[in-house]
Amino acid sequence: MSSRTTTAGLCIRSDTDSASVTEPVYPSREPARQCANRGDMRTCGRSSTAPSAAMHDMDIDEFRRAAHQTVDWMAAYLGSLGDRPVLPRVAPGALRGSLPPAPPESHEDFDAVLTDVDRLLIPASTHWQAPGFMAYFASTASGPGILGEMLAATLNANAMLWRTSPAATELEQVAVDWLRQLLGLPEGLFGLINDTASTSTLCALAAARQAQSDLRIREHGMTGRDLPRLRYYTSSEAHSSVEKAGIVLGFGQEGCRRIPVDNAFRMDVTALRAAIETDIAAGHRPVAVVATVGTTSSTSVDPVATIAAVCAQHRLWLHVDAAYAGSAALVPELRWVLDGAELADSVVVNPHKWLFTPVDCSVLWTRQPDVLRDAFSIVPEYLTSAQDADPAAPSFMDYGVALGRRFRALKLWMVMRHFGADGLAAALREHRAFAATLATRVDECEDFELMAPVPLSVVCLRAHPPGIDDESHLDALNARVLEAVNARGRFFLSHTRLRGRYVIRVAFGSLRATHEHMDGVWDELRAALLAETS
CATH class of the missing domain: 3.90.1150.10 (Aspartate Aminotransferase, domain 1)
Structure with a gap:
């Protein structure tokens, strides 16, 4: 049996023993009307009555009521997490099989939709917010972070250019600099917010490739040319996204050299030096090293300062993947986790992992923003603006793959x-x-x-x-x-x-x-x- 709490007209379950999901009731669907006068397209499909209110968005009063109802539901859900099984007790396909295969053709009341969220989606959800969630990297979306997401969705700003959202652009600058200060990273870093560390690491390795300016890869690509094989290095314990980035960028899996680790699962720097020297002797070109601060399996911390010395010797780009453990540096006695990161060309930290900010939020800093921009920037005429030359008005679209950019800084700023x-x-x-x-x-x-x-x-x-x-x-x-x-x-x-x-x-x-x-x-x-x- 499951205990139930009622709020805002909804039943909030604290537990469920059901292995299936109940099918919702949708309004009946009528066959589409046929046009009686196919010769006159001016009248075909026109209704003889005024447009239905369902053709329009919620009015302000309706939105206010639904928003209050939603917040009540959210609060009840968060309050019930300790009583729920963390993993859903459903079989694969149970939810999908309970939903109609086609969208509704007519308006549905918000009450019905929110009821189905509670009745259908919640029993099929893994509860990442639960106190018993201790898998992967257990993360919490805190109250201020959740409210920040709500405000950002309300503003619906696209932070691609300063002009398209001055507030989002400048708050992003402020939020990433506040976080830089909290973590003890050096002044002068350029920072921005991506979705995840997978994207941030991809961007960092794209910049590392762009730094090999004599190869002109941006202009001419990597295929059909007599180029040296590019190599980058990371530990055998590094995140899979490091290797995936190489697949996307044309290094190939062979281009990602996995370096053995020591007894504490940290990158073996002697083995790193040997791998670089072997590749140089074979005519390959080393371009980057990705050091990890907090590996996914064991949270080991690579010796970043020692790795930085190797990178300086061979003029390699050093990227530090501190997605999880970088946040620990804000604790004074744990600041050692980022020792050597001040020497890196780029660093990534994910506030959505251990800083109580809702997914997604990944902060990337670099000492070489011009190289990062050169790797990605393409500005069509319709995106030019009078502020393009103003250093106080960056166009964050120029520093990564995405043109559309969510207002992620708001939730991080509110959490801090x-x-x-x-x-x-x-x-x-x-x-x-x-x-x-x-x-x-x-x-x-x-x-x-x-x-x-x-x-x-x-x-x-x-x-x-x-x-x-x-x-x-x-x-x-x-x-x-x-x-x-x-x-x-x-x-x-x-x-x-x-x-x-x-x-x-x-x-x-x-x-x-x-x-x-x-x-x-x-x-x-x-x-x-x-x-x-x-």
Whole structure:
């Protein structure tokens, strides 16, 4: 049975045991009218009555009522997250099979639409906002961030040019500079906001390619020419988007050289030097290194300062992917995570990962904005303006792939104003403390073991009961333990592989998580192991 709360005329479920989704009721559909006078197109299809109100947008009073109703629903949803199973209990295709295959032909009341959100979409949703969401990088969209999204959607600004939205453009400049200061990055960096680090890293590597100006790749491309093979380097633990960017940019997967890691899963700089020298001897051209601050699997931090020295020696572009862990630098005692980033040509940090800003929000800084602009800028006549030459009026469309750009700065600005530096640092400290406490418990338990250092807020562990040493058996056992924890519903954990072994990841990052949730996930891991080995 599921408990239910009523708000604004809607039923908000706190739990559901249903494995299917109820079909909504849509207004009846009538066959399309045929034109009686096919010879006179002036009258064909015209109605004899005044246009329906449904042909128009909501009026202000209707919008106000619907907006209040929506906010009431949002508040009830957020308040119920602790009582919901984090993962939906539905089979693939259940939601789609419950929705009509064609759109409605006539107006539907907003009440009906919002009811279907609650009745259909919520039971089929994974609740990323739940305190028990500890998979991947657990992130929270905070209240001010959510409200910032609402305001940005209301303004509906396209921040491609200063002229198309002076406020969005200049607030983006302010927000990224505030964040730069919070993280201790140097003055003079040019920054902008993309959707995700996948895009930011793609843009950074495009700039690295553009920096090879003698090859004139922008003008002539990379095919059908006698060019050296371009190479860039990243660790074997780097995010998949680093390799994907090379596919898009024409480096190919062979162009992305994966460098081995040390015992702490950090890039081996000796191996990096050897790979660069081998490629140079083979006639290839190294162009960039991507260092990672907070790898996805284990949150390891590459030795950026040492890597920067290698890049300086070979005149390579250094990009620092600090999408997750870069945010930790706003905590004074964790500022070390960005040591050496001041030497990089570009740095990316995602506030939507660990700074409580709704997806999507990825900040890219560069020391070489002219090179980044040269990689992308194409300005047709209809996008020229009198402000083009004014350095105070940047056209952010010139620094990436997208022409249309959302007003992402608003939510980030509102988050920073709400929490302040002290509030953000306190939240990150708490998450790190949860991880450290769990790591200590794992280390002291003979049935579990840590599989990687725990520098930040993610714990990599596995069950390893005494007497079970077959690695295949241990992999299968840990997969079953993870599945059992997730099936109970209170928590959602993810896995990875480190040195080929199956590893359970516990990621703390939710503003709603408490010490009780840290205790709870440890209790459930032990209970699941006991059930598997009894």
